[in-house]
Amino acid sequence: MESPVLCSPSSSVSSEPSSNGSNGRGVRAKSTSRTLSRSRFGCEQCKARRLKCDENKPECHRCEVKGFQCQYKITLQFREDLEKKGKKFGREGVWSKNKRQDRDNFQALIAKSKISYYLGISNQDSLKFINFNFNDVKNYGNYLEPALQPSIIPRDLFEFSCFDYDSSLNYALNYYVGHISPILNPISNISNDFLQREVLHGTITMSPGLNINELVQYSQNFTHIFYLVLSLGSMYLSKLTDDPNGWLAKAENFQRLGLNQLYDLLLQLELDINEDEITASTDILLSFTLLILYEIANDCNAKWTLYLKKCKKMMNSKNFIYPTSDLEMSILKFCLEFLFYQESMGRTACKDTNSFFLNFLNKNHKKNPKLIQDSEDGKSYYDQVINCEGTVMISWMGCDVKLVNSISDITDLSFERVNKKITEQNYLLLAHNIADRLNSMKLNMSIQDFLIEMGSFNNITAITAEDEVEVNNSDLLIYNPNIDIEEFCFILSCEVKRLSTLVYYECCLLTGSPEVAFVNKTVKQIFKYLKLIVLKNDFKWSSTLIWSVFMNAVEISVLDPECESYRYLSLQLLERLEVYSLGNVNKAREIILNVWKKRDLNLNETMASDLHKSRNHNVNGNRYLGYKNDWELFVADENYRISL
Known part of the structure; x- marks a missing residue:
């Protein structure tokens, strides 16, 4: 009868035939089928020697007998560190219940969009439509205008072969959505009941910033805005990647596409003609706001102050087209608040003159039905935010507009220090x-x-x-x-x-x-x-x-x-x-x-x-x-x- 074989963790079983004539396979099968479980919480000495530790504190039995220094160590892994290395955290990616979430996330949608493309229709004259009417479909050259735009990417962008769309569009837009948008619209409201009720006593209300959904929706009608958004995202990516020149070239190309559509207005502003002859609207002001952000991202290029002065010139024009929708009105308010904030904070260091951007809505309050409709008790927007009681926090400013107005007043009054008229x-x-x-x-x-x-x-x-x-x-x-x-x-x-x-x-x-x-x-x-x-x-x-x-x-x-x-x-x-x-x-x-x-x-x-x-x-x-x-x-x- 064959005697049982006992193996220690450090011993090995020979594969040579035994003396009693067996080939040793049965012995090896018995020894390997028995697994010795080792705790993950053993001491460092036992882990290094692949031995089972009894986990006694402060010293395990083996270290005490051998005279080793017994140390227990726990390694903590943080989600952020693993995600930066491109690894999954814990059991994520292993459990089957997470696989569906990964397929439906934003990155998966972008990956699917890479294989989507526009297909030109060659037989337009042969197409038939139910309830066909000339106004239902408009023919623009070699393509038909769809009733619902199937993509947020402007169609004429595909006419240029200089872009790698699989990377440029997706990365630039994704960076704007993931990094720039949270800066311009960080906190929409104070949701903590204890903080609002017991600490602030309900004295603070939050005003949102530039919502990414509103921006994308608005850019569907004004493609130059979408180009400038891509340009801004590419500019920031040029500072983060190993190929800054490549992304900088993409940023300049995207910006060029947007500026081409603003050529006539830019020419009017450069010729220094009468302000009343300039015709501008909210989409133009938003475009210049994005251009200012672009130049600020470009290591605070001095051109941002030139765009700021052009915005002032547009706002002083009597031909400015006022908003007609809630979406456009919210975008106009953001633009004016942004221009006011950037100018007020920058003037503290460079002592420039005041453009009074917020006064625009106050000055033109009665001219615009939309402003009157949105006002409270007939008050202008300026009176609502500057002369109101309580605190109205602008989320992306990180403060009340009244505080920014006081900062601007301090700068204005400082000019009087050397003025002998006071x-x-x-x-x-x-x-x-x-x-x-x-x-x-x-x-x-x-x-x-x-x-x-x-x-x-x-x-x-x-x-x-x-x-x-x-x-x-x-x-x-x-x-x-x-x-x-x-x-x-x-x-x-x-x-x-x-x-x-x-x-x-x-x-x-x-x-x-x-x-x-x-x-x-x-x-x-x-x-x-x-x-x-x-x-x-x-x-x-x-x-x-x-x-x-x-x-x-x-x-x-x-x-x-x-x-x-x-x-x-x-x-x-x-x-x-x-x-x-x-x-x-x-x-x-x-x-x-x-x-x-x-x-x-x-x-x-x-x-x-x-x-x-x-x-x-x-x-x-x-x-x-x-x-x-x-x-x-x-x-x-x-x-x-x-x-x-």
Whole structure:
């Protein structure tokens, strides 16, 4: 009788015939059929030797006997890391129930669209239709106009052989849908009941941005808009791929297709003819808005300011065609808000004149039936958003329009500092009025009730009051489990912009500088909020905070012991924001570094006090007028042409 064979995990069974005449196959079958299960949670020594571990803590039996150092290690895998490598997370892609979802997702639809194409009809004259009428079908050359457009891709795009449609169209449009659209329409509403009811007390309403569905629907009637959308997506792709020149060429070709349809209007704008002779409409304004986004993406090319001035010229024309539908009206409002925002934020650094884009709807309110129909109690759109009670947050702005209007007023009033037509008393009255408006915009919530300050794990303290926050290297943590983190961070970012505006007000209109106690304290507080929102989280709408980072980075005091730490934090914030920005981070970083260099070269501890004393009064005894303050000396420059 054959005796049983016992095998250890490290032993092997020979395939040579045994001495009793058997060929050994039966023995090998018995040994291999018995599997030794090893736990995935064993120690590192047992895993390396492929031995079963008893998993005793702190040392397993084998390591204790052998005298090895017993270590247990757990490897965590995160979804984001695996998806970047093109791998599935966990069991995804293995379970059969996920296969149908993969077939129906957006990427699968794009893949199917690659094999779709237009087929020319050669026998048009032989076609017969039920209820045929001349107006039912219109003949345009070699194709028939379908009753329902079968694709969002314009037909005449296929006349050009310079594009690889399988990649260019799909990638460019997909990038716009996946990355650019969430920036222009991040949060449509505050859905968290606890945050809206208990924290904000229902005082905030959200206004949406540019909806991608509305844009695609609108572009069906104006193909030049679709070309410019593809051009914008290709421009951003040129910054992310290994073939930037190829995507840049595609972006220029798409833009050329769109501009060809705007040739007559562009010629009128270039000839500098009378504004009243220019005929424009909402689709033209949207096209110029997309062109501005394109130039901002192109490392903030100065051409974006030229397009901005052309938009102003179009809006001042008496021949502007007003919207006739809700879709067109919402697009017009977005365009005007976008132009107003870009100009107002950029003017803080480059000191340009105001175009008053929002006044267009106020000035032409009674001329347009659609504006009257959409108004509340006969109020114009301008009155609804600027002079209304409560807070109306524009999602892609990351703040209230009233705050942007106050920023614009600060810039306008700063021009009066060197204008001898105003007295210092009247100047201060106007400045204090702006300050009162900024204080009234403070959110009806106590932020400190939802944050704790973590200096270390052994020292956790709650923030007691806004004016008592001592800023150091500690971090902030949201500890209330009832609120949605993203929505709370969005509300916190709105407060960050308001505080940044106070810093701008103090430094631009008054005698503020980085060494002033209020400015220094507020800047540090804002950096703590920015660190929580930007570095501790990953929200696509965080690009709305570029202006706040810029405003506080240029006001870091060189005399502060933590100056270098805050400068490094500023660069970290810009690097994170660059992923979701519209392309203006490089220019902002360049200006910030230049301001730091000027401060380092012109200010030191010994001359700081004398310099501040000399700035407080000019030769005529005025404290606020007639001289260049800190902002004008170190930050503002009309040649910047930056978008913030």
